[in-house]
Amino acid sequence: MTSSGMALAFLVLLGLVVLVGPGILATANRLDRLHVRTDAAWAALDAALARRAVVTRAVAVLGDVPGLRDAADRAEQASRADREAAENELSGVLEDLDRTALAPPLAAELSDAEQRVVLARRVHNDAVRDTLALRRWRLVRWLRLAGTAPTPTYFEIAEPLEDVPTRRVSARVVLADADGRVLLFEGFDPARPDELFWFTVGGGVEHAEDLRTAAVREAFEETGLELAPEDLVGPVWKRRAVFSFDGLSYAAEEWFFVCRRDCADVDTVIDTSRFNEVERQTIRRHRWWSAEELRATDDTVYPVQLAEVLPAALAGWDGTTRSVR
Template structure:
């Protein structure tokens, strides 16, 4: 019977999601309350009878949407794939239920007793919960070069994910700011180095990034300027007193990088092409203006 075959497929998709959610709860990337709640809801969904399965699966769906982003790429992919399979299987099952109920209601079927005595199948109604759209914002960043052509990078971490990386000073553009104003404000906050908008050359690069940071999904368009820092070899310290509380928690260090050392680094660096394109920043500074805005990764 088509309806029972569709139900079997839906059960398989729900079971796959239970396995993926249980793996996320066990991976160690969630805080204890979230992990405990997810384990409990997974158990309820996995053991629920058919009559109570929809309620249990709805509770699990809501919990999955409310979770912090899953930073383990393989687990995130498995969970997303399982969710899509549940959505498709539920639609297929409900289509089968609709057709079965319509056939049972047909006058010809009723008159000649072709429907048999089986109970009418019920729809499986669970909401298609999806994660909210990412926060979209524009950011301004600065390639700061000192008198020895070293470039300043900050090291950062996401406390929720345990990941770390190197990146250029900069951040989101606030209301009423243009790109240059945001760039010099962010540099002052993060490094203590004072620049004026007129010290910037660019933007020379543009980069679009999709990422999760401290539990928030972002889609960010970044514009990169180049500037001379006024710092010189032997004067590597920064003034970090202007950093926000979040920056104090997530910025873990800094370094003025020689090009050759930067080319050999094994840690994550953003933009990814920085070592290969650093000469472009130097040439833009020599010219005093960018040739064009280049897309980078």
């Protein structure tokens, strides 16, 4: 290349840097601010949860409520990974509390502590949502603008509700192909259509139906695959969560089975023609995920620990049903 050609190439490259550089810098700065915002939101949520635990212990002492103090201690001492489960356990104990028996100031203090947790959790999850949305940009991923910052996660905790959540028992199938990839659907809550998440095959257990039968039925309705009950191993996991969908609150109890044979291969066609109306309206697509892809993604996936527990579940089952988030 001649010196004039090199100069021209340099000028073109310099022009690209001048044009694109400020945008990249602005995006990097925005992402950094979002990470700071998420960290601050978690600190505020952690403080609100700690205050709720303190007030709960006072209620346990003055109200003589069995098990309440222990639940508060477990919530306060839990690690970050176990915090959701411990806080949800505490929420469950508080739901059964007869507040009319408490002194009015103490009842008001507890209610205030709970509402502060609700607000802090919403602020935190809003910050996580915005951060994840930017981290999913292709430019951000290609240039690794997130650096070494950990991927933030939502904090799912039951909120105090005026109405008791509807109990919903589900049977779910970890449907794997010959390469150990698991089939997931991407959907959304009609009340929050911008918040997408991935989830496994499965659904609600019908009246007088056992878990394994429900899992086989749901797999057929959602994928068209005709599994036999003996194809399923488990339940290998169970998951309890309180969530809202389309404005209604549910107390979910999910049981997960694994299909350990080659339930599917590269030529398998997933038939979703039997989706019900809600599924047709709220499920966008499906795809196969490897454990490595699940660990690398910034998308929201349920169970949250799927990437962590999937390899062991596909390798074999020791007969123990483990709790997952």
